[in-house]
Amino acid sequence: MLALLKPVSIFFLAGLCEIGGGYLMWHWLKSGRPGWTGLVGALLLALYGWVATWQPTSFGKTYAVYGAVFIVMSIAWAAGFDGFRPDRFDVVGGAIIVVGIAVVLFWPRP
Template identity: 55%
Template sequence: MFHQKKPYFGDMNILRSFAVFILAGLCEIGGGYLIWLWLKNDKPLWFGILGAVILAFYGVVATWQSAGFGRVYAAYGGIFILMALIWAWRIDGFKPDKYDVIGALIAIIGACIIIFTPRNK
């Protein structure tokens, strides 16, 4: 009888989209971090090799989004900013200040506008 119109968010729902963004972020930051440790902290070569494999997997994960390449990568940039700060805080002991937090929130809002705003086809 009554058919509710689903909100338009590309071809996938918001939770799945965020999950893919988070997985992509973990792959990019984690892979980059392993390479960083190998080159800057004298860790074994296998750190670098594993980091490269994880970074390559990041390239695959990003394709799981349904929006076009430009929008996905633009929106991911905002999410990456927040995730990089969280990684640095939790893994490296970096203490974000209020300007880091404000900047990350602005980036996340921008990312959400880019990827989730309904558009006419």
């Protein structure tokens, strides 16, 4: 179970850092939020780069899987923080991506 929980937790933390950092930078630059908002966003984006290195897989595999995680988390973030309402195609597409993540990351290799 730990073999499953650890990489998923790291991907989730990396997603929070990247999406949260990007969100703060966006609001600083587009909505005139105070400078500290951009600074915190930049720090979170830098932290994302460090957190991603905690994955035990190769760089290519880590970033391929993370790309899919980013898509799903971005839809969830937009729904929770930005007033976006996912439609059934967003949900179905996200579910397909989750299956793809599971295949790439956890499918047994010969």
